[in-house]
Amino acid sequence: MSTVLLLGVVLVLAAMAFVLCRGRALASAGGDMRRLHSLPEAYGWHGALMVALPALAVLVLWLILQPVVIARSVGAILPVTTTTQTADEAQSAQNAEELALMDVRRLAAGIDSAVSSGQMAEVAPDGAGADMAALQEALAASGVALGGAITPETLAAAQKYRSLSAIGLTARTVFTLIAALAGLAAAIMLTQKDFRARNRVEAVIKMLLIAASSVAILTTVGIIYSMLSETLNFFRLYPVSDFFFGLTWSPNFRGNSEFGLIPLVWGTLYITLISMLVAVPLGLFSAIYLAEYASPRTRNVIKPLIEVIAGIPTVVFGLFALVTVGPFLRDWVAQPLGLGDSGSSVMTAGIVIGILNIPFVSSLSDDIINAVPQSLRDGSYGLGATKSETIRQVVLPAALPGIVGAILMAGSRAIGETMIVSMGAGAAAKLDLNPFEAMTTMTVKIVGQLTGDTDFASPETLVAFALGMTLFVITLGLNVLALYVVRKYREQYE
Amino acid sequence: MNKMQNPETLVIANANKMTARKVQVHYGTNHAIKDVDVDILDKTVTAFIGPSGCGKSTFLRCLNRMNDTIPVCRVSGELLLEGENIYDPRVDPVQLRAKVGMVFQKPNPFPKSIYDNVAYGPRIHGLTRNKAELDAIVESCLKKAALWNEVKDRLDSPGTGLSGGQQQRLCIARAIATSPEVLLMDEPCSALDPIATAQVEELIDELRSQFSVVIVTHSMQQAARVSQKTAFFHLGHLVEFGDTGQIFTNPGDPRTESYISGRIG
Structure with a gap:
């Protein structure tokens, strides 16, 4: 039975359990709902959950464990690799074993599809006596391409793989259905008028809510874990102090790379600073206008118009930076002032990211x-205060914690922005004070180091994880700082 | 307790501070105040009483143009502060409100320290030249509001952290810090317990020596205790206006009598 069909059967059984348990509960109360402990639906849901949850648990466990078990027992009959001493050799041995297993799996799938479509006769269970060349030809004829020639060991392993998979499939179906039916029986036995079905259903709902909220947390933990291990790999290949205190960033895929973090951090912070200098005053002033001065009609027109900006994809903003803002700043500001003639600059990216962030600051602050x-x-x-005195001295201080939150949200977006930077500020990692120079940020370099056909073993690619980890720590630090500031003011202002 | 009805304290000789003649207030199409004539005397407590929705708070808010902040509200008629029409286009409502202060029904301390709450008015009006003068104003206002002894050791803690009664006294201290000529109080004790109410009433009686006070109240006992003049509002009309003692002992209008004896309202 396929997984989808099995799921369908379990759901049908659950629906049956709902109807049966609901009816049984009502019958045990003599049809009088008031004599039941819970509503009849609660008994129904209890029955359905008793069927579905154990069956699904069995199914999921089986789906996770079966490949592991089969891989272990098939791997045992593959050619044994020589025992190895160093970590590097162990690593390559493990890789070879994985490749062999992949071959076995592909061969097994090929034989399966060829046999089921009738283009090939069934092969002997242990693969004995089969003609390797003929087999390969037959498989190729039915559209199954294999990496290399079939060896007797691979064929034997593939056949074992097939037989184990078939047994597993049957056992999976049987055990899942047994779990479902056992749940059904237990639910029906339990259902009578004094049974506390509602409490148990609500406990399940609570577990569901807990599970939903832990997904986000577990994902964060997973992200940190995966980045951390790759970062540690990077630091095994490259000195920590050179990374954090190096002033030069020049990755070189032939070796001799220098990964100095400082120019990237400087570029990131410089662009973020300029974008905040644009976004905070403009956003805050428009929020004050909207909230305090604008008539309701004006507000209803202006607010959605400002929020339109938030819906524009950042790559479109990048085009705007590349085609309009960049050349404008170069021709009208940078060149007349003698500050360089670069079309892409920190100023361009900063201003455009700032504009992108205006609706975030203004909309949140307005609310x-x-x-x-x-x-x-x-x-x-x-007390005789004017409108502006009231806004400056009463309204804004009272709204400060929220406004700080809005500003920090905009700041996080500016730090993480990639597209506008790569189109507006260029990709040259430089350490310069001139805002009309091309510079770049950590996010752009992460993308740059991972683009292209490279394996995850050289420092040139692994540095991306170190950059990501650093970025994560920086934004985390900012958020903690924000929480601290907000809490401090909240004590004072609420 | 009934010293207000003692003829010696009845203020008759005091000059007119504010005069209202044929005041009308419209909220959109709703005619909320109709033909109200009232004289607010200097250094006197005037109470506005009447059932909910009778317009007494609306009329009170006309006296310092707080109704200007409500877009649909229109005020017509004549309202004079020392002979000057306060609805004249030349009058700046901001300056008017510095002279006619207001205390609200719900305590609304600013989210600032106790000191900054009281210092708010003097600061924005530039009433002091240095910190020492400001300190003196804050201390004297908190003393007048009978709050000094409770807060003198924690002037830097937030005003919102005080209890309800303390918050209301802080708001009164804040209002008198700008040295207004008239102090408007919109049900100042409705959120307070009896002890805090007694303290505020005592304070109102003391304030009478410096300003004229107008108080809106739902408690007839309170009106009788603190005021020398009482105005009874009903359905947007000023039904009766006179000495407090006379209104409560010998009302001229049958509606007033019904209200103070609890038959309407």
């Missing part, structure tokens, strides 16, 4: 300013 109670404004007006 936060609106949430400041009217009574505070009245209190200030009642």
Whole structure:
């Protein structure tokens, strides 16, 4: 039975359990709902869950464990690799074993499809007496291409793989159905009017909610773990101090690379700083206008228009930077001032990212300013304060924690922005104070180092993980700082 | 307790501070205040009483143009502060509100320290030249509001951390720090317990020596205790206006009598 069909059967059984348990609960109360502990639906759901959960657990476990078990027992009959001493040799031996297993799997799948389509006779269970060349030809005729020639060992392993898989499939179906039926029987036995079905259903719902919230956390942990191990690999190949304190970034795929982090961090922070200098005043001022001065009608027109910016893909902003802002700054600002003649510059990327971030700052701050109670404004007006005094001295301080949060969100986006930087600021890692020079950021370099056909063993590619880890730590630090600032002010302002 | 009804404290000789003649207020199409004539005397407590929705708070907010912040509200008629029409286009509502201060129904301390709350008005109006003068104003206002002894050791802690009664007294201290000529109080005790209410009432009686006070209240006992003049509002009309003692003991209008004896409202 295929997995999908099996799932269907389990669901049908669950639906049956719902109807049966609901009916049984009602019958045990003599049809009077008030004598039941829980609503009849709760008994139904309890039955359905009792069927579905154990069956699905068996199925999932089986799907995870079966390949592992089969690989181990098939691997045992493959040619034994020589025992190895060093870590490097162990690594390559493991790789060879994986490749051999992959061959076995491909051969097994090929024989399966050829036999089932009737283009080939069944092969003897242990592969004995088969003509290797004829077999390869037959497989090729039915559209199965194999990497190399078939050896008797591979064929024997493939046949074992096939027979184990067939047994596994049957056993999987049987055990899943047994679990489902056992659940059904247990649910029906348990269902009577005093059984606390609602409590158990709600416990399952709670587990579901917990599982949903742990997915995000587990993903973060997984990301850190995978980055951490590759980062450690990188630091085995490249000195830590040269990475963190090096002033030159010049990766070279023939070797002799220099991975100095400082120019990238400088580029990232410089571009972020300029973008915040654009986004924070413009966003905050437009938020104040929208929340305090604009009539409701104006606000209803302007606010969606500002938010349109947030919906534009960043690559389009990158084009804007490349074609419009960059040349404009070069021809009208940088060249007249004698600050260089580079079309892509920190200033270009910073300004465009800043514009991209205006709606984030303004929309969030606008909502936060609106949430400041009217009574505070009245209190200030009642003392003879003007509108601007009220906004500066009462409304904005009261909204400060939220505004800081909005600004830091925009900051995180600016730090992580890749597309606009690579199109607007170029890809040259430089350490310079001139904002009209081309520079680049960590994110652009991560993409750059991973693009192309390279394996994950050279420092040139592994450095991307070290960069990612550093970026992660920097943004984490910023967020912690933000939390601290917000909490400090919240104590004072609420 | 009934010293207000003692003829010696009845203020008759005091000059008119504010005068209202044929004041009308419209909220959109709703005619909220109709033909109200009231005289607010200097250094006197005037109470506005009446059932909910009768317009007493609306009228109070006309006295310092707080209704300007509500877009649909229109005020017509004549409202004079010392002979000057406060709805004249030449009058800046901001300057008016510095002279006619307001305390609200719900305590609304700013999210600032206790000191900064009281110093807010003097700072924005530039009433002091140096820190020492500001300190003196803050201390004297907190003393007048009977809050000094409770907060003198924690002037830097947030005003929002005080209890409800303390917050309201802080708001009163904040309002008197700008040295207004008239202090408007919109149900200042409705969120307070009896002890805090008693403290605020005592304070109102003391403030009378310096300003004229207008208080909106739902408690007839409170009106009788703190005020010398009482105005009774009903359905947007000013039904009766006179000495507090006379209104409560010998009302001229049957509606006033019904209200203070608890038959309507």
